[in-house]
Amino acid sequence: FNLLPKLTAYENVELPLIYRNVPHKERKKSVEESLRLVGLEDRMHHRPSELSGGQQQRVAIARAIAGSPPLLLADEPTGALDSKTGIEVMDKMKELNALGHTIIIITHDLSIAEQAKRVIRIQDGRIVEDRGSRA
Template sequence: MKEPIIQIKKMKKIYELGGETVMALQEISLDIRKGDFISIIGPSGSGKSTFMNMIGCLDRPDSGEYLLDGEEVGKMKSSQLAVIRNEKIGFIFQNFNLLVKLTAIENVELPLIYRGMKADERRKAALEALQKVGLVDRANHLPTQLSGGQQQRVAIARALAGSPPILLADEPTGALDSKTSKEILKIIHSLNKQGHTIILITHDLEVAEQASRVVRIQDGQLYEDGGVIFASGENGIKEH
C-alpha cells in the first residue's frame, strides 16, 4: 500500500460570522495516498471551500494536524506555505485564472518564475506541459483567442509545469459545456495515471464519481461510502 501524501488529523476550523460562531470543520481526519484520485463533494456552506483552502495551504486550521509529504504544514509561516504551494501543489480553478495580456506559454511559465528557474529551462518545462494537454500549437495565443476548454487546458499545463506531486482541481469543469467537461476530465484521468495525486473539489455528483474515491462533506464532517470518517480513526477510510 502506498504511503499517504496527505495526513489530516482532527482538523478543526472555526469562523466568527455576524456575531455567531460557525464550526466550518469539525475535527475531521483523512488520509490521501500517493496516486489517489479523490473527489470532495458538497453543497454550498458544507465546509468544502474551507477544506480546499486547508489542503491547498491557503489557510491554517485552528487545531489538529496537517502533514503534507511528511511535513507538518498546519503551523508554518505564510512565507513557508507559499513555498509549499509553489513546489507541491498545482492549482486548477473553475474560471481558469489566466492573465489576459500574457500568451498561453507565458501563463504556464508564471509559477516557474517564482521558483527562480532560468528562462530557457522555464520555456522547455512550459512547452512540455502544453504538450501534455495537446496545446503546443496554441502556445503563442492570448487567452481571448482560445476557447473555454483550451483556456482550461492552459490552466492545467500551468499547474503541471513545476511537476508538483498534487493537483488540486476546484470545480475544473464548472464553466464548461458537457462535451468539453468530458475532455478535461479525460486529461485529469491521464495525469492521475502518470502518477499525480488528484484532489477534485465539486458540487456535481456526476463529476465526483469520475474519481476512484468519493468523500462527501456536510456540516463540516466527512463521509465516505455512507459512513462518517471519525477523527479517532473509527470507521477508518475504506480503500477502493
C-alpha cells in the same frame, strides 16, 4: 482560470516558473511539455481571448502541472464548461493521474465525482462517506 489576458498561453504557464527562478532551458522544456500534455502545443502562442473556455481551462491545468507539484487541487474544474469540454478536461485529469499526479477534485457534480478512484463526501462539515481506493 486566472490567466493574464495580455500573456500568451506559453507565458501564462511560464510565469510561476520565472517567479521560482527556474533556469530558462528547464523552464522552456517544462512549459512545452505541460502544454503538450493538455493538448495545446499548437495554441501556445495564443492569448486567452483567442482560446475557447476549455482551452483556457487546459492552460490553467498546464500552469498547475508545469512545476511538477506532488499534489493538484482542482476546485470545480468543469463548472464553467459545456459538457463536451468538461469531458475533455476530465479525460486530461485522468491522464495526468495515470502519469502519477495526485489530483484532489472538489465538486458538487456527482457525474464528475463518480469518475474518481476515491470519493470522500462531506456534509455539514463531517465525512459521511469514504469509498474507493486507499492505495
